[in-house]
Amino acid sequence: MKSAGTILLVLFLLSSLSRAKTILVGENELYKNPSEALSHSVSGDVIKISKGVYNVSELVIDKSITLEGEEGAVFDGNFFKEIITVTSDSVTVKNLTLRNTGTSFVTDVAAIRLENVSGCRLENNTVQNSFFALYLSSSKNCVVLSNRIEGNAVSESFSGNGIHLWKCNNITISNNEVSGQRDGIYLEFSTNSEITGNTSRGNLRYGLHFMFSEGNRYINNVFRNNGAGVAVMYTKRITMTGNRFEDNWGANSYGLLLKDIDNSLIYGNTFSRNTAAIYMEGTNRVNILNNIFENNGWALKILGNCYEDSVLYNNFLNNTFDVATNSPRNPNVFINNYWDKYKGYDLDNDRKGDVPYRPVSLFSLVVEKVPEAVVLTGSFLVDLLDAAEKVIPVFTPETLADNYPLMNRSGN
Amino acid sequence: MIKIENIEKSYGKSFQLNIGKLEFKRGSIITLMGPNGSGKTTLLKSILGLVIPEKGTITVNGRNISGQCDYRNSICYMPQSSPYPPNLKVKEIIAITKDIREPQDDYDYELFGLFGTANILEKRAGALSQGTRQRLSAALAFMFNSEIIVLDEPTAGLDPYSAGVLKSKILKEKNAGKLILLTTHIVNEVSELSDRLVFMLEGRVKVDREAFRNAGENGKEFREMVSKLFKENEPAKNN
Amino acid sequence: MNLRKIIKYFFGDIIRSKWIVVYTAALLVFSSGIIYFSKDEQKSLLSLMNIVMYLIPLLCMIFGSVYYYNSREFIEMLLTQPVKRSSVFYGQYFSLAFTQMLGFITGIILPLLIFNFGFNSFFLMIAGTFLIFIFTGFALLISILVNDKVKGIGILIAVWLLFAVFYDGIVLFMFYYFADYPLEKATIIASTLNPVDVTRTMMMLRLDISALFGYTGATFKKYFGSSAGYYVSLFVLHMWMIIPALIARKKFNRKNF
Numbered sequence: 001m002k003s004a005g006t007i008l009l010v011l012f013l014l015s016s017l018s019r020a021k022t023i024l025v026g027e028n029e030l031y032k033n034p035s036e037a038l039s040h041s042v043s044g045d046v047i048k049i050s051k052g053v054y055n056v057s058e059l060v061i062d063k064s065i066t067l068e069g070e071e072g073a074v075f076d077g078n079f080f081k082e083i084i085t086v087t088s089d090s091v092t093v094k095n096l097t098l099r100n101t102g103t104s105f106v107t108d109v110a111a112i113r114l115e116n117v118s119g120c121r122l123e124n125n126t127v128q129n130s131f132f133a134l135y136l137s138s139s140k141n142c143v144v145l146s147n148r149i150e151g152n153a154v155s156e157s158f159s160g161n162g163i164h165l166w167k168c169n170n171i172t173i174s175n176n177e178v179s180g181q182r183d184g185i186y187l188e189f190s191t192n193s194e195i196t197g198n199t200s201r202g203n204l205r206y207g208l209h210f211m212f213s214e215g216n217r218y219i220n221n222v223f224r225n226n227g228a229g230v231a232v233m234y235t236k237r238i239t240m241t242g243n244r245f246e247d248n249w250g251a252n253s254y255g256l257l258l259k260d261i262d263n264s265l266i267y268g269n270t271f272s273r274n275t276a277a278i279y280m281e282g283t284n285r286v287n288i289l290n291n292i293f294e295n296n297g298w299a300l301k302i303l304g305n306c307y308e309d310s311v312l313y314n315n316f317l318n319n320t321f322d323v324a325t326n327s328p329r330n331p332n333v334f335i336n337n338y339w340d341k342y343k344g345y346d347l348d349n350d351r352k353g354d355v356p357y358r359p360v361s362l363f364s365l366v367v368e369k370v371p372e373a374v375v376l377t378g379s380f381l382v383d384l385l386d387a388a389e390k391v392i393p394v395f396t397p398e399t400l401a402d403n404y405p406l407m408n409r410s411g412n
Numbered sequence: 413m414i415k416i417e418n419i420e421k422s423y424g425k426s427f428q429l430n431i432g433k434l435e436f437k438r439g440s441i442i443t444l445m446g447p448n449g450s451g452k453t454t455l456l457k458s459i460l461g462l463v464i465p466e467k468g469t470i471t472v473n474g475r476n477i478s479g480q481c482d483y484r485n486s487i488c489y490m491p492q493s494s495p496y497p498p499n500l501k502v503k504e505i506i507a508i509t510k511d512i513r514e515p516q517d518d519y520d521y522e523l524f525g526l527f528g529t530a531n532i533l534e535k536r537a538g539a540l541s542q543g544t545r546q547r548l549s550a551a552l553a554f555m556f557n558s559e560i561i562v563l564d565e566p567t568a569g570l571d572p573y574s575a576g577v578l579k580s581k582i583l584k585e586k587n588a589g590k591l592i593l594l595t596t597h598i599v600n601e602v603s604e605l606s607d608r609l610v611f612m613l614e615g616r617v618k619v620d621r622e623a624f625r626n627a628g629e630n631g632k633e634f635r636e637m638v639s640k641l642f643k644e645n646e647p648a649k650n651n
Numbered sequence: 652m653n654l655r656k657i658i659k660y661f662f663g664d665i666i667r668s669k670w671i672v673v674y675t676a677a678l679l680v681f682s683s684g685i686i687y688f689s690k691d692e693q694k695s696l697l698s699l700m701n702i703v704m705y706l707i708p709l710l711c712m713i714f715g716s717v718y719y720y721n722s723r724e725f726i727e728m729l730l731t732q733p734v735k736r737s738s739v740f741y742g743q744y745f746s747l748a749f750t751q752m753l754g755f756i757t758g759i760i761l762p763l764l765i766f767n768f769g770f771n772s773f774f775l776m777i778a779g780t781f782l783i784f785i786f787t788g789f790a791l792l793i794s795i796l797v798n799d800k801v802k803g804i805g806i807l808i809a810v811w812l813l814f815a816v817f818y819d820g821i822v823l824f825m826f827y828y829f830a831d832y833p834l835e836k837a838t839i840i841a842s843t844l845n846p847v848d849v850t851r852t853m854m855m856l857r858l859d860i861s862a863l864f865g866y867t868g869a870t871f872k873k874y875f876g877s878s879a880g881y882y883v884s885l886f887v888l889h890m891w892m893i894i895p896a897l898i899a900r901k902k903f904n905r906k907n908f
Binding site for chain 1 (some may be wrong): 681691693694697700702704705815816818819822823826827830833834837838841842847848851852855
């Protein structure tokens with residue numbers, strides 16, 4: 001009985017496969033617009049969109065179909081509402097250009113929304129001038145691959161995010177390019193996802209922003225020239241490796257903001273030309289290993305409520321301040337880093353300096369208290385103060401020192 | 413030619429130059445005498461514009477010299493200790509002086525010849541002896557045929573031969589119608605050279621009278637007078 | 652024009668001193684060394700900036716002042732000639748500044764240009780030029796006012812300390828003391844009034860350290876980045892250049908030799 005059921009099921013599936021068909025949509029085709037085609041399709045069908053501009057809004061995909069565009073196939077939302085909403089599992093949307101969604105302060109209007117689905121793919125689409133671009137809500141096991149998102153956000157309150165995840169699980173976000181949105185990539189209550197090889201630049205607020213999203217991996221992404229860099233908050237078990245955080249310059253700007261983060265790894269990233277490369281607040285047991293910090297205002301700003309973090313094998317190159325802190329104690333570990341400002345020697349030839357390096361300068365403490373004093377950067381007075389403090393530490397935390405600083409750059 | 417009226421100039425509290433009226437005419441040699449610090453050099457420097465009086469006027473050829481410089485084309489100055497920039501060669505000093513003054517058709521090189529200045533042209537001023545510098549200085553002062561020649565202690569530090577040469581040059585130029593203004597401590601020089609003696613004391617003109625040339629009774633009388641002036645005023649200096 | 656002749660004499664006299672050759676050579680070795688060994692453009696620019704902002708004013712003043720004291724005979728000799736006092740003053744002022752410029756440009760700017768630092772070298776040159784003229788003015792002012800050489804040099808070292816260290820110290824102290832007040836305007840004013848600070852700030856902003864200012868003082872960056880800030884800074888630098896030199900000239904014109 002059981003085997004007969006299985007056979008019947010296989011037969012059914014085979015028959016449905018055999019009935020799977022490709023439906024063409026276009027000016028010269030049977031179906032002139034996507035919604036007509038959709039209503040005549042069944043799960044498993046492929047709807048192919050020919051070149052042309054289609055006025056589409058609120059197209060709800062409730063069957064497991066593939067929606068695929070030829071080159072030059074454009075869905076125009078005419079600034080009205082959402083363009084595509086996916087409510088069925090295993091839907092693929094690819095090679096489409098979607099543009100001009102509506103804007104709303106009440107609902108999060110998106111170019112493509114996945115609503116409570118699984119196994120969907122959004123691939124190789126171009127989204128232009130949308131409020132939210134790709135919005136994944138309560139979905140799992142989906143792939144967002146090689147999409148281009150070009151927003152033209154002007155103000156934070158009047159713009160949405162590029163790739164937005166809300167209560168998702170196991171999503172892969174790879175090789176996308178996001179620019180001109182509010183946040184480039186945004187995750188909230190989303191877990192076990194992998195974000196790799198994306199480029200997020202020129203977004204108004206954060207290149208990447210996530211909160212309450214545990215166990216995610218961020219690998220080989222580039223976050224460049226965003227309003228305030230990357231913000232990671234209220235989360236644990238994150239892995240961030242091989243990313244580049246660049247050119248996040250400006251008031252209250254940083255490469256990476258860590259706020260209330262536990263048990264995470266930051267490995268092999270490069271931080272260049274950020275006002276503060278990493279700003280840490282309430283961060284515990286985070287390992288910062290083998291990163292490069294170059295040409296930043298501050299390489300690390302570590303607030304007093306960070307405990308048991310480790311800073312190892314990093315290269316600190318040409319930062320105005322290597323480490324700044326507001327605490328007189330040091331509950332974290334600094335060891336075997338390369339500091340370009342280190343003036344020590346290595347007599348026993350073990351490639352590690354024989355005297356400790358104290359990365360917190362007196363002047364950085366002054367600036368912490370009176371930020372305006374930063375105008376004195378580079379002045380003779382400041383050099384004198386710092387030199388004096390290096391010889392006899394009075395104000396800087398005595399224990400915040402790298403006791404075995406590397407003499408040469410650490411390999412990355 | 414030079415007219416000085418109501419000049420006042422003070423240095424600190426102790427010294428004040430205070431001259432009511434003085435006039436120097438062309439074709440004469442005027443000697444300024446007086447103890448050290450009596451204001452001779454200050455007066456000369458005021459005429460040259462090196463020292464700027466607080467009050468009063470000095471006119472040269474009828475023009476007020478205050479703030480002016482062109483009038484110095486008609487004045488040549490031989491300074492007391494002949495300080496020259498030590499790095500410069502003698503020929504450069506001569507060239508600069510020539511370059512900076514109005515160009516002339518012919519220069520008076522008589523003293524250059526008599527003093528043998530031609531032999532030291534390549535030497536740096538710093539390497540010259542005091543006497544040699546004095547001779548250079550004198551030669552330069554007469555080189556430009558200027559109407560007024562101001563000499564501050566011209567013979568001090570010169571050997572008798574050079575001093576003689578210089579004195580006869582001074583007389584010669586006076587006879588050519590120039591005004592020569594000099595300071596000296598040597599009484600004989602006054603009687604040898606001067607037409608007029610101005611004796612200064614503590615910044616004021618004490619005696620201003622005709623001088624008597626050469627020997628003879630008048631000359632003797634004059635020398636005695638000057639010696640007496642110096643003697644009388646010595647204790648006053650010591651106060 | 653007599654001024655040109657006088658510049659020629661002074662310049663010829665200064666250029667003859669071995670000091671300027673040694674000075675230029677030392678700068679040249681120093682700056683090429685920094686550029687060659689540090690290999691990081693920003694870093695070598697910072698080091699060179701420190702030389703320009705701090706060392707050059709000091710050397711400029713000492714050299715100017717020592718030269719003035721040593722050339723009093725020359726000045727006196729010139730003044731007995733039919734030459735305006737102002738011409739003698741400016742002759743000396745410009746000759747000193749030009750020789751310093753010569754040393755500075757060959758010693759620091761030339762290596763920068765050779766190693767292709769582009770616009771930054773140009774900027775450093777402008778900054779250095781201002782400082783040279785400003786501090787040559789100060790050197791002459793002090794030397795003219797103070798007849799005693801040792802005392803004069805003592806005073807000018809004090810002036811240098813004031814601009815290079817104490818001023819910033821006072822500013823820092825004030826910042827600390829008034830930390831609870833909005834300090835942005837005070838910061839702008841403080842860093843505009845001192846010529847060393849103005850040039851340093853402008854250079855720092857060029858070197859992209861500007862983002863540090865952004866941390867709280869967006870106004871500050873806006874101010875110095877704006878053309879208004881730029882013109883005000885230029886104006887202040889000009890004032891520092893002109894006023895001490897003018898006072899020095901005035902004092903020189905009334906001075907007794």
